Amino acid sequence: MIDMSPNIVLVVVIGVLFTVGVYLLLERSLSRVLIGVILIGNGANLLFLISGGAAGKPPIVGDAPVSEMSDPLPQAMVLTAIVITLGMTAFLMAMAYRSWQLHRHDEVQDDVEDRRIARLAAIDEHAFTDRDTEDAGETLDDEAAETRDETDEVLRGAEATASEDAGPADADGDAGSANPEERP
């Protein structure tokens, strides 16, 4: 059988790809996330490749003794995985472009629940003073106010039309959270 111990350089490369990929995945911009996904995908494919052992002779019957051939199965599977990664990358790219078309930025925005909870917290805030944060300068709310969040405006817009004619809004999955009383 061929040597099954993996190549140390490839292992290090995989480690680097995963590290950088995870770092980029945690970014807010969708195009950086996209690059992160590509890097992780490539890392996974490389990992798959070396899972078949070190490189051997080409796996063509009659060309080399079977014991020296490299394992063709992971290569076939990696090929499939590469195609899948390519397709997903294309989709993510299209989505980042669409997001840019709509909002002129491609930020992954906070979900509705998070914003709702933040809003509720803001309502409760005047009820007590938190001594720990008093001297910390900027509070989380200040930071949140600075962060551009267009869905908030969309929400307000939907709410305004809803209160006028109570007509069906197309995307009202979150309309329930947009009560006038809840507005801080």
Next chain:
Amino acid sequence: MNDPTWLVPLPVVVPLFGAGLALALYRKPRAQRLISVIALSLVLAASATLLVLADGGPLVVDVGGWAAPVGIDLVADRLSALMLTISSAVTLAVLLYSLAEGDADGDEAAPVSIYHPTYLVLTAGVANAFLSGDLFNIYVGFEILLAASYVLLTLGGTGERIRAGSIYVVVALLSSALFLISIAMIYAATGTVNLAQLAVRLPEIDPGVRLVLQIMLLVAFGIKAAIFPLSAWLPDSYPTAPAPVTAVFAGLLTKVGVYAIIRTQTLLFPEGRLDDVLMWAALATMIIGILGAVAQDDIKRLLSFTLVSHIGYMIFGIALSTTMGWTASIYYVAHHITVQTALFLVVGLIERRGGTTSLDRLGGLAKLAPVLAILFFIPAMNLSGIPPLSGFLGKVGLLQAGVELGTPLAYTLVVGGVVTSLLTLYALVKAWNKAFWQTPPAELPDTRLPGGMIGPTAALVGLGLALTFAGGPLYAYTERAADALKERSPYIDAVLPDGVRGAGESADVVSDEAVIELETPAPEVTP
């Protein structure tokens, strides 16, 4: 033709073929509809036949004629045939619903031309994940259904859907990458991805490595199945999609993850070393999910949270690692697919009738649309487990299995399950009161609900009831399925008939010359 195994690939091949055809006919919406209805009806017929046939033992197809450990297998055993039948019934109902919705909106192109092909691809992916007999093929099935789900979720590309979609897509991609990495590591450790052969080989490797592989698979599937703490993505992504899409997602996509967990936990890691962890996860999923649901004032979001919460029941059954637990779990999955889908379809109708899904702005629907009230009431009671209905049977089975195990943790989960059930009842009754009984805060628009949309919804509600009436036979069937899972040998023997480790030769395809060539240099051909 006497050999019924030719039926096994049909649920994958027919929708894929139909998708290609529907895409080619993108200018002819009527032809597209006809194709998807025919394709899904065929799938339903094939799955129902498989359900009967698989009761006699697993049916195995070596795709392309390559024998088990090297080639790709499709295996229909009791578990996968049951999942397949329920899911194809649900997809067909949702398709009819969406067709009627398109009609009612008066716009022939309302479900855009890409809708039908994508929907068919989604069903093909789900069927592939249920049927496949090796890990990599399960991965491919997942990717097919996920790719289709990305498209369906962002259909139309409005701002709100892109926002919800970007989180969903990134989370799904991450879980797929994790799954791929675990497959690579499993291959490195065992030299195979065939489930039956893995079941034989995994006990031979180092227990520590085995545990790592088990954890990685569980995390990857746990994200897809939305088990707490891996569930945060779900309640935010699902509600923004169109009603039929949300319905089919809620019914099927998480269940594919649950199915994968059942399959891998029972077949590959029967020693159950992570059972305690799974039980804690199940408890947290149930309780935190339902608390989220109680806090919502939008029906769609409320239902998404109950979906997360009820995944906990299934995980509870799996974690018990007893035949009773698995029986109840499988029954619960079948019940939950129909009920959750029916509820989301009803909410689609509510949204249509009331113009919104916000509970604060709905009201008085019981008088305006009594049929709708009944259609919502039955699955809602079913979901919260009110006695005669199927949800009750499933929950009782789970609680019994928990009591039978009798450990303190199992008792905690039994209590947790009862509390969750009561809280589900509370959340749904609250929704019911607000939507159907309270005085409407504003005049509701005067629209008529199209019968074509009520029909499929009623059919699904009826299917939920049928699971109650057929509770006895169905429960016996799931019990046999769980028995087979416990024994493991029926599955392994069916896939690898010629020996425990698998020969890796395909006698019926490889010519005699090639076999000799293969054997002369070295007899060992195992990968």
